[in-house]
Amino acid sequence: MENPSRRWRGRTFYNSNYQKQNRRQPRKNEHLDDASKQARLLLDKLLRCYHHRAVIESIIVEPQRAYGSLQQAARSLDQAFRPAFASDKLLQDLQAANVAHIESSLLKILTHYDAATEESENLLRQLCNDKGPPDLASVARQVIHHVGLRCKLDASTVSKFLDRLNSLSNDPSVIDLLATPAAAAPTMTSVEESQPRQEGTDFWNLDDESTVSLNNFFLQKNQADRLESFLAKEVAPLACRHSSASERPEPRLIAWFGPDYSYSGRQLRSNGPIPSGLQPLLESVETATGKRFNSVLVNVYQNGSQFVGWHADDEAVLGERPFIASVSIGCTRTFELKAKSATSPCLSLDLFHGSLLTMSGDCQANFFHRIPPQHHKRGRRFNLTFRWTHEDPNTGATGASLAPSAPSATKTATPNTAVPLTASMAPVDLDESAQSAEHRRIPEDVCSNNDTTTASTIAASSNEPTASTNTETNADSVVDGGATTIGDVAASADATISNDPSAAAGAASDGSPAAGGTTEVASPENGCTSAADDLFVTPPLPRVGLPASPAKRRLPSPDSEDSPGGPERHRPHLNDSPSTFEQPVSLIISRDCRNLVLCPKPFEGLKLPAITEVHEYSLSALPSLLRSAALRNRQCAQSTVLVLPDELLSTDHWRELLSEAIDLLRADSLTRKILLVPSFASGEELTQSLSKKLSPVTLIASPPLKPIVSFSAPDFILALASWLRTLN
Numbered sequence: 001m002e003n004p005s006r007r008w009r010g011r012t013f014y015n016s017n018y019q020k021q022n023r024r025q026p027r028k029n030e031h032l033d034d035a036s037k038q039a040r041l042l043l044d045k046l047l048r049c050y051h052h053r054a055v056i057e058s059i060i061v062e063p064q065r066a067y068g069s070l071q072q073a074a075r076s077l078d079q080a081f082r083p084a085f086a087s088d089k090l091l092q093d094l095q096a097a098n099v100a101h102i103e104s105s106l107l108k109i110l111t112h113y114d115a116a117t118e119e120s121e122n123l124l125r126q127l128c129n130d131k132g133p134p135d136l137a138s139v140a141r142q143v144i145h146h147v148g149l150r151c152k153l154d155a156s157t158v159s160k161f162l163d164r165l166n167s168l169s170n171d172p173s174v175i176d177l178l179a180t181p182a183a184a185a186p187t188m189t190s191v192e193e194s195q196p197r198q199e200g201t202d203f204w205n206l207d208d209e210s211t212v213s214l215n216n217f218f219l220q221k222n223q224a225d226r227l228e229s230f231l232a233k234e235v236a237p238l239a240c241r242h243s244s245a246s247e248r249p250e251p252r253l254i255a256w257f258g259p260d261y262s263y264s265g266r267q268l269r270s271n272g273p274i275p276s277g278l279q280p281l282l283e284s285v286e287t288a289t290g291k292r293f294n295s296v297l298v299n300v301y302q303n304g305s306q307f308v309g310w311h312a313d314d315e316a317v318l319g320e321r322p323f324i325a326s327v328s329i330g331c332t333r334t335f336e337l338k339a340k341s342a343t344s345p346c347l348s349l350d351l352f353h354g355s356l357l358t359m360s361g362d363c364q365a366n367f368f369h370r371i372p373p374q375h376h377k378r379g380r381r382f383n384l385t386f387r388w389t390h391e392d393p394n395t396g397a398t399g400a401s402l403a404p405s406a407p408s409a410t411k412t413a414t415p416n417t418a419v420p421l422t423a424s425m426a427p428v429d430l431d432e433s434a435q436s437a438e439h440r441r442i443p444e445d446v447c448s449n450n451d452t453t454t455a456s457t458i459a460a461s462s463n464e465p466t467a468s469t470n471t472e473t474n475a476d477s478v479v480d481g482g483a484t485t486i487g488d489v490a491a492s493a494d495a496t497i498s499n500d501p502s503a504a505a506g507a508a509s510d511g512s513p514a515a516g517g518t519t520e521v522a523s524p525e526n527g528c529t530s531a532a533d534d535l536f537v538t539p540p541l542p543r544v545g546l547p548a549s550p551a552k553r554r555l556p557s558p559d560s561e562d563s564p565g566g567p568e569r570h571r572p573h574l575n576d577s578p579s580t581f582e583q584p585v586s587l588i589i590s591r592d593c594r595n596l597v598l599c600p601k602p603f604e605g606l607k608l609p610a611i612t613e614v615h616e617y618s619l620s621a622l623p624s625l626l627r628s629a630a631l632r633n634r635q636c637a638q639s640t641v642l643v644l645p646d647e648l649l650s651t652d653h654w655r656e657l658l659s660e661a662i663d664l665l666r667a668d669s670l671t672r673k674i675l676l677v678p679s680f681a682s683g684e685e686l687t688q689s690l691s692k693k694l695s696p697v698t699l700i701a702s703p704p705l706k707p708i709v710s711f712s713a714p715d716f717i718l719a720l721a722s723w724l725r726t727l728n
């Protein structure tokens with residue numbers, strides 16, 4: 001049987017042909033456009049309410065019976081909302097008495113009911129006082145029931161409302177409502193279940209360069225529930241109402257994780273690095289979108305009256321054409337977009353518990369978005385908006401010194417083409433088991449880690465709040481009580497990943513779909529055994545590829561296709577000499593993926609059997625590598641071996657990064673041992689200071705290996721292996 005939600009959807013203009021229909025074809029119900037903008041707006045809004053189909057369909061089944069009621073309702077509407085509705089038109093429609101018109105008329109009634117409590121009561125008053133056909137009350141009952149469901153009215157609100165209704169009407173069938181438990185007790189669960197959602201990801205091309213996508217099922221319900229508990233417990237207490245430039249507090253609570261920065265004349269103080277409990281979600285969002293994020297804004301809407309006004313996330317610190325990834329948790333709320341020059345929304349979506357919405361391309365340049373207040377009782381909703389903050393042009397302060405963005409040679413969000421986006425919305429499971437792109441899931445443990453005590457974002461350390469950029473773009477947002485114009489920027493809105501097979505190793509930690517998200521681990525080169533085997537050979541474990549890493553920065557090599565003249569990549573904002581950053585480091589991954597060695601030298605031509613992958617990176621990618629190491633550890637490793645070069649240890653900045661990276665590793669309960677192998681004398685002092693931090697993780701300094709740089713690669717591995725043996 002045809003899926004009713006699809007059928008219904010198909011009849012609205014909310015489908016992937018939005019652009020086409022919006023621009024070139026007259027919309028359904030176009031006659032209403034002329035009548036009143038507000039009527040259209042309300043109709044648009046209602047067309048989303050798929051679950052109202054139940055009401056509508058029952059009326060369609062018995063149109064004659066419903067007709068009288070609707071006519072009455074329309075008259076009532078006419079009286080109550082004359083200015084808004086141009087209701088003569090509506091009545092004319094009703095006179096035609098065909099199903100489509102009846103449908104849209106009822107939709108209007110429902111919309112109005114939903115639009116504002118006072119007006120709705122007014123409407124019901126009219127409905128109930130009217131000496132209309134006998135089944136009028138039954139329509140009213142259905143309206144109440146379904147609107148109650150949609151608006152998640154709790155039992156006591158419904159009773160109160162019905163009490164009031166009762167006082168307005170002597171109609172016994174209305175009084176009966178009070179005794180109808182089905183109407184009086186729509187639970188949260190039944191609400192969620194009653195809302196048909198489409199599987200897969202929908203795309204809307206708002207214009208040639210602006211795309212919105214929505215995946216209703218990004219998280220499974222249990223994952224979303226766990227995330228909700230985590231947010232309620234760990235994040236909500238941190239959230240507060242920030243004051244706007246006009247000192248008016250934002251009409252919702254906000255918590256910000258990432259570097260401090262200012263927006264719209266306000267300063268947003270960071271609540272710290274992204275909590276480790278959100279890391280799995282972050283990684284899943286990164287994997288699903290193929291973008292990187294270094295910060296997350298959490299909006300907490302405590303009830304339906306809290307909102308965010310029209311705004312665009314177009315702050316300069318967020319870069320050009322920011323990519324926004326927004327996860328919704330909790331009560332469903334409406335999300336609206338409108339062209340900056342328009343007065344009414346062009347797209348309106350329900351954001352469900354566990355959904356992932358993205359905005360890309362010129363969305364922020366050309367459109368505003370908002371979460372309007374919704375009357376009637378609504379529960380709490382969390383929204384997590386993942387962003388990438390760049391250097392603040394006003395102050396020179398850096399939003400984040402995390403891994404570089406991918407180059408911007410290719411626009412990912414190709415307008416009018418769902419395919420590339422669909423492809424980039426890859427399965428989010430870090431496991432290598434294949435999953436359908438239609439059923440993106442994140443790992444079961446995604447929300448189970450409530451550990452917020454340790455930092456996980458390496459880059460969020462030392463940035464002072466920046467001066468105001470004061471780039472509020474939209475007066476509406478002020479009128480609406482303040483906008484969150486903290487933009488949302490993906491690190492790599494234009495991620496381009498080399499598909500060069502020769503770069504496979506270098507791409508290993510790249511989460512982009514082009515790189516496949518996982519990396520096949522190569523077979524051992526030969527069967528020889530050596531001391532190096534001892535270092536790496538451990539009982540076989542399932543092979544995993546490197547999970548998404550914040551950045552892949554493969555050093556250009558002569559045979560690489562990397563163009564030196566390619567787009568400028570994000571670099572750490574430091575005073576250190578560039579040569580420090582360009583220093584090569586190698587990431588060596590053991591055959592069983594259980595050991596990782598980061599070491600300062602290229603391991604060219606190294607063919608040890610135990611080593612399966614050698615990746616070269618510039619030092620600037622180190623934080624990303626460590627993060628990858630921690631991720632990998634979480635899946636299967638026992639220890640991480642860090643071998644760090646002099647240059648790295650000798651700059652304050654890198655020490656900081658290192659210590660944060662170690663925090664990250666430490667947060668991973670599987671990492672029990674971190675071997676820090678400094679290659680020069682000052683390492684000891686560093687080791688001491690880090691040791692305090694690291695407890696209870698074992699940190700071992702390695703005087704025997706110095707100076708590391710004098711070892712050839714195989715010698716180094718052998719020496720390290722024998723040294724490790726002495727430790728056991």
Ligand SMILES: O=C(O)CCC(=O)C(=O)O
Pocket residue numbers: 297299308313326328335351369370371383385484485486
């Ligand atoms: O809550 C939402 O879904 C939207 C939030 C938003 O637009 C923002 O924080 O910039």
Ligand SMILES: [Fe+2]
Pocket residue numbers: 311312313369484
């Ligand atoms: Fe926004």
